[in-house]
Amino acid sequence: MISKKKAIIYGIVLVVVTALFTSTFQIALGDKVVISKDMYExxxxxxxxxxxxxxxxxxxYQKPTDKKLVDGAIKGLFSGLDDPYSQYYTKEEFERLKEQTSGSYVGIGIYISPTSEDDYITVIAPIEGSPAEKSGVQSGDKIIKVDGKPVFSKNSDEAVGMMKGKAGTEVELTLNRDGKExxxxxxxxxxxxxxxxxxxxxDGIGYIKIISFSENTYKDFKAALNxxxxxxxxxLVLDVRDNGGGLLDICQKIADELIGEGTIVYTKDNKGNTEYLKSGKGKVDxxxxxxxxxxxxxxxxxxxxALLDNKAGISVGTTTFGKGLVQSVRELKDGTGYKLTTAQYFTPDGDYINGKGIKPTIEEKNETKQLDVATKWIKDQMK
Structure with a gap:
């Protein structure tokens, strides 16, 4: 067992190393370090x-590397938040995260998310035309294992890495759908x-399906709308079915084209600070x-x-997923990074949708009929 003396030395080393990055580090006197009481506490x-x-x-029984121990400790710091959306990423993991918004990667093509109902990774939706969709993966499926290895929401990035790989190779998913594996x-x-x-x-009705909110989405949306x-x-019919989300600034730009002057969304952080995302006067009339x-x-x-609360349109279909939390993604100097839930978001009318979603103006559970219901409503407005 490690000696008490050695444990104390490790503690001093931690304080000294940390102190190098602060202005409250005092002075080294021979083999002693003098620090402030606040820093010590x-x-x-x-x-x-x-x-x-x-x-x-x-x-x-084996020799662990410092890097793996430190990465594990930092990951543990984030897991202590009990928030499935907050995670630390190694350099390799952060590169994979950035791929998700670039629009091109090798994998199976699914949007996933943790949920509050269990510890499993939930498929929000397969990407249209993707290998996952062709193999029968559906929205709502729970990913239990990847290539026989159990996976959970807390290690979803590891699971993503396992699902990616060389084009042409296969990966086996163990799914749970309605209680059956x-x-x-x-x-x-x-x-x-x-x-x-x-x-x-x-009858002069335009249709735009927004598949994701990635880096090029607003440019492509604007071109399609024009x-x-x-x-x-x-x-105009907009289609965000099976769209798992993406970049907030892209969503803001699209909403700005549609709702006229008003509030798109507002957020509240842990200090009670409120930030409003506003749209301009221009709108699609x-x-x-x-x-x-x-x-x-x-x-x-x-x-x-934004569309509903600003009375700029209606929704048709079924209740949405229900994610009302905002994540900030930061890349650190060494290429690692983290994603941290920093705020809750509210619709313009103050509705907090996390865990409950947004109910449609007109509910239509049959997806094959939803477009017809939407176009009928639009035709009635055109009369």
């Missing part, structure tokens, strides 16, 4: 952890996510219906709430 809580590090290094083999492919699809429907307006559309389902999450819900 602030850092002595980590002495147990550093002491245990020494014990592990002395007694563990089964295995699905999915062949990995290069996933090039289209962010927008659009077309002209009958093209439809050139054709003289008289109404058309009847708008937005299609939603249980796979519509995060940015999709922000856009839906």
């Amino acid at each position: 602030g850092y002595k809580k980590y002495n147990k952890m550093v002491g245990l590090e020494g014990m592990i290094k002395e007694d563990f 089964f295995n699905v083999k999915v062949k990995r492919e290069e996933i090039v996510s289209k962010s927008i699809e659009s077309e002209m429907l009958e 093209k439809l307006q050139e054709k003289g559309i008289k109404g 058309l009847p708008i219906a937005i299609l939603t389902n249980k796979g519509s999450a995060s940015a999709s819900e922000i856009l839906t709430g």
